[in-house]
Amino acid sequence: MSVQSLLSYALTVPDLKAGQCFYSTFGLDPAERDGVLTFRCDGRDQDQVFLVEGKKKRLNHLNFGSDDKGIAAIRGRMQQRGLAEIDAQHNVFGGGLWLQDPDGHPINVRPEGPRPWRPAPAFTINSPGHYQRTGERGAPHRHTARPHRLGHVLLHTPNLDRMVAFYTEVLGMRLSDRVPGIIVFMHLPTGGDHHVVALLADTRPGFHHASFEVASPDEIGLGAQKVLGSGYRNGWGFGRHVLGSNFFHYLRDPWGSLAEYFCDIDQIPADGSWKAEDHGPEDSLYLWGPAVPEDFGANFEEA
Template sequence: MKLTTTQPVRHPDPTTKASALAYLMFDRPDLEKAVQFLNDFGLRTVSRGEALLLLRGTAASHFCYVVRKASKSRFVGFGLQVDNRADLDALAKLPGASDVERSPLPGGGYVVELTDPSGFRVDAIWGQAPAATLSHRPPLPFNSVDAAIRINGTQRPPEHAPEIIRLGHIVLELADYQETCAWYAQHFGLIPSDVQVLPDGSPVVAFMRLDLGDKPADHHTLALAQGFIPTYSHSAYEVVDADAVGMGQRVLREKGWTHAWGIGRHILGSQIFDYWQDPWGDKHEHYCDGDLFTAEVPTGVHAVSREAMAQWGPAMPRSFTKPRFTPASVVALLGNLRRSPDLTLSKLRALAKIFA
């Protein structure tokens, strides 16, 4: 696709408008290791077989995390919910799309399988049966200097894995940044909430939200960052309050899992965050108190820097953005430098200066 407009921008007439992030899909060689981490992280097991593991939060979704048994570990893709059958029919006409098919996963419904320009699988989902919510503790009452609302009471958050409410967002790194940003804006109506740029003005990170009109949407459901190969960066899961974030850190430390970064508060999105690595080094974020925007809010533009990642908390460690170099990734890097208009040595040097 030849682009005539620098991305990311809103598309004036998208094919569809996604209404929710439905689930993530991973391949893992060891389902036992996967379920141990994910349960300690706070996700609840829905079903577990020899070849498939499904997990959920407490929100009204049958599942939000899919793990398939496979010989190699990898991030496969994700599902986006759309609002009607006509959306699926329109997406099924795109190059490389599957036919509209029944989903074999809990809740049923119909799905069209697509592949984005960076090679990630994207399932468009419609018509799932309603799911029941599960109970979770309410936010703890908080005494401030202006409002004392907890009198003759104490704070005692439960000492167990935090209850994940829902899957919040996914962050991907891309070689073909411009084309991939344009694809999600054109075909799923995603809106860039904030864009981070290099000193020369080149955009390198796009925080993209759902277009829900007057209904508030998360600051970002999908974030796309310029990289040298397409890869998973992290995914984020909402918990009820900051005490849940803190208790999550305590529990995961006691269980022996690897901490990645936190606790802190982001600038773009404002979430209180804490990041952990699963057994394969893939990052998972607990968060609370994220920004919500309606559709009319314009896109913000900001300089990209390590300091722009958080308002407070520990500085982002260099290991957080350190690439995983393998023989295959080095070959891919060299190929992408020759092929992708978005990837240049000067851009890689600029990003390395900031994050390496």
């Protein structure tokens, strides 16, 4: 009785054209509806990123999918806690349940699931003693990254405990792993990716990054090469995380937040058998990769 998927996120940004250019270069397909920019992943009939024009960049809202029973349960838990419903942020985003998390981010939960989509072809590589690619010549012939789905978001928060309580107790997400006082990873009770919403302790709220799944480490490399070759700033990568264990590369968007390519993230079963663990700070970042840039965890959102 909870949220069951992360469908999309929306940012308010001061320059829609700059946003269209960045996300298109990143590999998403842009469109426009009632003055709002929308972006889709390759092979998916569903908007996963929205850009709304406004004075300064901030998270406009997060949009989760559930079913009628799940929404009724969330409404019940809101009533127990005295949490009020709020108005939709824009007519483009439509109905469902609207509420606010403790940092004031609008949250939309609607009776909708991820639309059918065309999964990426399986990625195979040869390894010692396991030669699957026979009769093929050279690296896979793709020239750019084409993300297949939105995976997760990471938010800065000055209210780590209250935010975790909201996402787990009101929305019904589950704890995956945490580095106490620093970062908390949460997954959906329907199982799947190791983290769908993650929270980073900070002095003020902010949108740190959103992450998109691609088919392979090759595609991460191709995507990063194109984004960096188009003049955007590097965020951090190429590397492999410890918690979630995904390959990653982060690129800076025009407002200092990040878009991440990922693949091979740990999968959590839906049966509730996953036990969240506390980890040391050394596990919060990476197994291997370039040194962490000093500004990687910085919050570029204005107060």
